[in-house]
Amino acid sequence: MALNDKKYEKFYATTGSGNDKIASAKLTEAEAGWDAERSTGCSHYLADPTIAPLIFQMQQMQDELDALRTEIALNKSKTTFPGIGTSGSTCLAGDTTTISNSQASAITANTAKVSFPVTAAVNNALSFSINGTKLTITNTVTQLSLPGQLPPAPKVYTTTFKLK
Numbered sequence: 032m033a034l035n036d037k038k039y040e041k042f043y044a045t046t047g048s049g050n051d052k053i054a055s056a057k058l059t060e061a062e063a064g065w066d067a068e069r070s071t072g073c074s075h076y077l078a079d080p081t082i083a084p085l086i087f088q089m090q091q092m093q094d095e096l097d098a099l100r101t102e103i104a105l106n107k108s109k110t111t112f113p114g115i116g117t118s119g120s121t122c123l124a125g126d127t128t129t130i131s132n133s134q135a136s137a138i139t140a141n142t143a144k145v146s147f148p149v150t151a152a153v154n155n156a157l158s159f160s161i162n163g164t165k166l167t168i169t170n171t172v173t174q175l176s177l178p179g180q181l182p183p184a185p186k187v188y189t190t191t192f193k194l195k
Contacts, residue, residue, distance in 0.1 A: 165192070171186075
């Protein structure tokens with residue numbers, strides 16, 4: 032999920048040379064004033080009916096940012112995703128299927144095949160094979176023999192096609 036565009040702008044810049052760059056002395060003065068006010072629990076600011084609501088809201092935003100930083104820090108330090116696990120024996124419950132090494136090898140061996148034998152009819156066998164850019168179809172016909180006779184040699188019919 033992507034983040035929405037930000038809706039805020041910087042109050043001032045601390046680098047560069049634009050008109051929005053605050054002078055170092057002014058920033059040091061503002062920080063010293065803030066440190067002095069904060070050391071009294073912001074009592075002066077909170078006594079001012081104009082500024083007090085802003086200070087209250089800013090404190091709530093700081094608390095929220097601290098909570099978000101904690102959540103981010105906790106998630107950044109995770110090494111596994113909860114529920115998925117780190118091995119086949121700790122997968123999600125449900126329809127997740129794991130296979131053994133021998134099953135994986137069998138799948139690999141099967142996908143390496145380049146021929147597909149087919150029985151077309153009694154005493155007929157079709158086979159298809161691909162070698163590079165050639166498709167070869169072979170039809171082997173074995174004739175039956177009469178009792179007491181040797182069977183004739185099978186007849187083999189082969190057709191080869193060039194593949195693009």
